[in-house]
Structure formats: structure tokens, C-alpha cells
Amino acid sequence: GQQVMQIPQYQHVQEGEDFTTYCNSSTTLSNIQWYKQRPGGHPVFLIQLVKSGEVKKQKRLTFQFGEAKKNSSLHITATQTTDVGTYFCAEGSGNKLVFGAGTILRVKS
Amino acid sequence: GAGVSQSPRYKVAKRGQDVALRCDPISGHVSLFWYQQALGQGPEFLTYFQNEAQLDKSGLPSDRFFAERPEGSVSTLKIQRTQQEDSAVYLCASSLNPPDIQYFGAGTRLSVL
Numbered sequence: 001g002q003q004v005m006q007i008p009q010y011q012h013v014q015e016g017e018d019f020t021t022y023c024n025s026s027t028t029l030s031n032i033q034w035y036k037q038r039p040g041g042h043p044v045f046l047i048q049l050v051k052s053g054e055v056k057k058q059k060r061l062t063f064q065f066g067e068a069k070k071n072s073s074l075h076i077t078a079t080q081t082t083d084v085g086t087y088f089c090a091e092g093s094g095n096k097l098v099f100g101a102g103t104i105l106r107v108k109s
Numbered sequence: 110g111a112g113v114s115q116s117p118r119y120k121v122a123k124r125g126q127d128v129a130l131r132c133d134p135i136s137g138h139v140s141l142f143w144y145q146q147a148l149g150q151g152p153e154f155l156t157y158f159q160n161e162a163q164l165d166k167s168g169l170p171s172d173r174f175f176a177e178r179p180e181g182s183v184s185t186l187k188i189q190r191t192q193q194e195d196s197a198v199y200l201c202a203s204s205l206n207p208p209d210i211q212y213f214g215a216g217t218r219l220s221v222l
Contacts, residue, residue, distance in 0.1 A: 006151075042200060042213040043152065088151050095165050096142065097211060099151030 004029075004091055006100030014108050019076040021103035023089035031092050032065055032072040037102070038085040046074075048092070079107050113214035115201050121220045122191045130186045130217045134203030141184050142211060143176055144200040152200055158184060159206075191221045 144152035
């Protein structure tokens, strides 16, 4: 079935350092969505990318969709303690979301 | 309501017991989804409703799992004869219409002993 692979599983950074998580698929993705889940919380929608090569920014967050639409990345510049949580990519496939396993981000202050 | 509401937040069940989990979607949202999230994993799709019609139940892991949305609003996910492997967080999400943004509830954490 469809699979969206996400790396790394876990990253621990010093506050102020940058962070990147990657999402990869063996097949072409129709779109990619990114969600953030705080510890003990629920997934919260961040952004959707649809077009090949698309780049979107939200303050310190930069989202990219690969030219071949088989990969995506989320980059956080100068992490803050409020950035902690698990970041998931997901493909909107028909009537459902297919999620990656997520990248857990911890930030040391 | 302001968001997707799920109850109970926590449920402890003895193995073999039946459980019912409730989801109250955002008012006016046509689409409703159930996901299962195991510890350390991403949410996995269970089933999808458009209004009262269950259009996709391909993710339900066994015939012990049953979902309904009889009036096109509140939905109930029922698990019969619970097993330990059913322990997970069950998330409900709603959207105006796919592929619109899905808004998730806080989830029900089910522990089967």
C-alpha cells in the first residue's frame, strides 16, 4: 500500500539551532500536508503543498515539495522551546490522510 | 462547537469488554474521519463518513470494529470484545469536505488490560 517514510525518527537540538525533517515516497504524491502534534496533544494542520517544487514559509518554518513530487521537507530556523513536538507529513489520498511515522523534536534550552 | 470534541478522554477496558467512543465534529462539517494512533506512530486511517454515509471503512482492522454516524453529525466508534492490541489513541477528525483541512479532536486513549 501507500507508504510515506519520514526521517529522522528523533532529533534533539540546542535552542537556536536549525532543524529539518524529511518525507519520502517511492510513488508520486498528489499533495503533502504537514502536521504538528505537541506531547499529549492532537495533530494540528500546518500547511499543504500541491505543486511540484513548491516552497511555502510560515515565520521560521519553511516547507518544500520536491520537483518530482516524491519528497518534501520541513525546516525550522533557530528553534525555540515552543517548537517541541512530533512533526508528521501526510499525503491526502482520496478521502483519507496517509501519515508518516513522524519526527520527534526536542529542544534543549 | 469550537472544535472537534471526543469522549471519553481516557478509557480503561478489561479484555473482552465492549467500548464505545464518541466524536462530536465541528458544526457543519460534512466529512468525519476516525484514525488509530499507536504509541510512537503516526495516525492510521480507520473509516470515513460523508454525512451519514460510511463511504470508506477499509482501515477497520477487524469485524470487531464498527462505526456509525446515523444523523450525519455525532459519530460513535464501537469496539467489541476488546483485545490488548486495540490499546491506542483513537482520533476523530472532521472537515467541510475532502480534501479540505482535517481538524482533529483530542482523542480517546484506550487501554485494554
